[in-house]
Amino acid sequence: MAKIAFILLTHKDPEGIIAQAERLTSAGDFVAIHFDARASRDDYALIRAALQTNPAVTFARRRHKCGWGEWSLVAATLSAAEAALEAFPQATHFYMLSGDCMQIKSADYAHRFLDAEEADYIECFDFYASDWIKTGFKEERLAYRHWFNERTQKTLFYTSFEWQKRLGLTRKVPEDLQMMIGSQWWCLRRTTLEAVLEFIARRRDVRRFFRTTWIPDETFFQTIVPHLIPETEIRRRTLTFLMFTDYGMPVTFYNDHYDLLVSQDYLFARKISPDAQELKDRLGALWDRRDVSFTVSNEGRVLFSFLTGRGREGRRFAPRFWEREASLGRDRTLLLVVCKKWHVAKRLVEQVRRQAGLAAVEYIFNESGGLPDLGGIERSLDKRNRHRRALLRMLFEHHQTDRLVVCLDPAAIDLMRDFAADKCTVRVLEIECTFTDAYLIGHARRVGLAGETTPSEVLERLLPTIRSDLRHESEQMQDADFPVLLRMRQDDSPEANAVPLAAFLGIAPALAHQIAATDYLFVD
Structure with a gap:
């Protein structure tokens, strides 16, 4: 021994x-x-x-x-x-x-x-x-x-x-x-x-x-x-x-x-x-x-970074000098679908593509892949975030459209603010989901805040912090005073959700209701 x-x-x-x-x-x-x-x-x-x-x-x-x-x-x-x-x-x-x-x-x-x-x-x-x-x-x-x-x-x-x-x-x-x-x-x-x-x-x-x-x-x-x-x-x-x-x-x-x-x-x-x-x-x-x-469970370092990062405000993606005067285009409309449950936003966007015929990209600032060859700007998340306006301009041109749907995580408030400051028209649709304890525990494990063997007492202390963080992200969007901020809710009926969806996409209420009524939209 x-x-x-x-x-x-x-x-x-x-x-x-x-x-x-x-x-x-x-x-x-x-x-x-x-x-x-x-x-x-x-x-x-x-x-x-x-x-x-x-x-x-x-x-x-x-x-x-x-x-x-x-x-x-x-x-x-x-x-x-x-x-x-x-x-x-x-x-x-x-x-x-x-x-x-x-x-x-x-x-x-x-x-x-x-x-x-x-x-x-x-x-x-x-x-x-x-x-x-x-x-x-x-x-x-x-x-x-x-x-x-x-x-x-x-x-x-x-x-x-x-x-x-x-x-x-x-x-x-x-x-x-x-x-x-x-x-x-x-x-x-x-x-x-x-x-x-x-x-x-x-x-x-x-x-x-x-x-x-x-x-x-x-x-x-x-x-x-x-x-x-x-x-x-x-x-x-x-x-x-x-x-x-x-x-x-x-x-x-x-x-x-x-x-x-x-x-x-x-x-x-x-x-x-x-x-x-x-x-x-x-x-x-x-x-x-x-x-x-x-x-x-070994989640200590990630958990520390998460907890100490709460409440710190800063522009993680501050614009570079060559981007300050760059615009997506005054005649273009950027439609931001903001949702913490990425699978929900992706399902909605897929229906928007199929039924409304709009061009859309999904969480391109969070996930690799999913983009055409744009000359190298699309190759890394770091490049995408640094040159975000140039990236979107190229996507508008690639899809030959003046309306583009983009999925964002609620944590990307700096991206939203930057796009909202552009000369183009920006509309934001927040999809408000319900979060069970089981879902939040799964979320903590997916992002590394907890492991499969994290003690239950640690998770119990962590859950209120995660819930508070999610509320804070939603409140930031409300406080940002975006020109158009609409909200769909998981607990609302398809009829109720069709109203903000129609206004967001600029489509007929009947079509919006058809999309909002997708039966598996909010299934975890």
């Missing part, structure tokens, strides 16, 4: 560190602690005194003064790893943790998980080709030497960088290495960690290169491990669940995140709020339990 030696990087909260070490070693695993040399000596003495009788705990021989983005974080990791390798010959896996991490599975689950595959778990993506770095320096991290800390020595950091840039003092990556990047929270097998230490002892040039690389804790192990270990033995993921906001800050978890955390396909999570004592207690008790089964 797997035996884990946890590499614990810490700098505060001595009582929490003691509790964490005792908890992690209670199931037969080990802990190697590096306590930041910048931190209180009294705190370090307290930790050592409390854990000195625990044979499953060891300490890094050398304490480094750690700074964010510096080599010192890698040096601290290496010091703790060397201590762990020497002190715990029984350890089969070495798992990086911080003092802000906590387990979200039981020890029994973790051991069985690691026994299931002979593999290392470490994020390692191509440094240049991946989009792992969202903002700030990218190639500059490697091409220039960084001796100063950007956070504490900002002037020196940027002055040094600018002088190197002006003088052309760039450097090359060691020729035999493919630079990789990823999270610093890895889990490596014993043989892998030993191979890494042997490699850097032999390759002083590699160690020297990374010593002046900016944020090397995201590139050092991530580059060396795939250099030494076969691809088939590497799982390019972390076993620690962490999320970042769109400002690049780590997401902090609180007491009400317990159900979400334990349902993720990870063994640990960070960051746990210092104030989330209830969450800490519940997760702490989890580690030693053997009578618990875990239902993994």
Whole structure:
């Protein structure tokens, strides 16, 4: 069975560190602690005194003064790893943790998980080709030497960088290495960690290169491990669940995140709020339990993005400068069918094509395909959205018509507003559908907000938010003050729905009634 030696990087909260070490070693695993040399000596003495009788705990021989983005974080990791390798010959896996991490599975689950595959778990993506770095320096991290800390020595950091840039003092990556990047929270097998230490002892040039690389804790192990270990033995993921906001800050978890955390396909999570004592207690008790089964749904990141995105207003598809004066044509009429249940809108539009003879396209800004060759503008959703007016002009011309029906999702309020601002005539028909709990759960699964095994209590909390979001989308259309906004309702009779449909399409009431009376129109 797997035996884990946890590499614990810490700098505060001595009582929490003691509790964490005792908890992690209670199931037969080990802990190697590096306590930041910048931190209180009294705190370090307290930790050592409390854990000195625990044979499953060891300490890094050398304490480094750690700074964010510096080599010192890698040096601290290496010091703790060397201590762990020497002190715990029984350890089969070495798992990086911080003092802000906590387990979200039981020890029994973790051991069985690691026994299931002979593999290392470490994020390692191509440094240049991946989009792992969202903002700030990218190639500059490697091409220039960084001796100063950007956070504490900002002037020196940027002055040094600018002088190197002006003088052309760039450097090359060691020729035999493919630079990789990823999270610093890895889990490596014993043989892998030993191979890494042997490699850097032999390759002083590699160690020297990374010593002046900016944020090397995201590139050092991530580059060396795939250099030494076969691809088939590497799982390019972390076993620690962490999320970042769109400002690049780590997401902090609180007491009400317990159900979400334990349902993720990870063994640990960070960051746990210092104030989330209830969450800490519940997760702490989890580690030693053997009578618990875990239902993994793994929807955490998508769910977070969805919930934090509510209420944010912005023009996702703001017009480019060459489109601002472009018009669909003053003599043309654009008919927007807006419906959350796409199959309902598609059925209506199909009947409109057959019975009214109008040209129509279905959700072309949401689904690929479905368009003729328009010179390449139709090839990707990104292009369609960027050049939406040009796309519709070409569709009007392709169908040789002055009336075109287009299906839109209610979330596309920015597209509606942009089209309504055009010189052409725009009419909007909202199809208001009823949404059962079962339908909304299916919708959440289709868009990735939930999985097949998402706990029912998570779904119960999610459903009101989804309903509120759907209402908000409808209210946005009403508030947009479109010149013509009509509404069909699932609960209304065909006779009632024929009235807005006739006005929307500009067709005879009898024909509108025939279309609205389609018997399967609203069937899910």
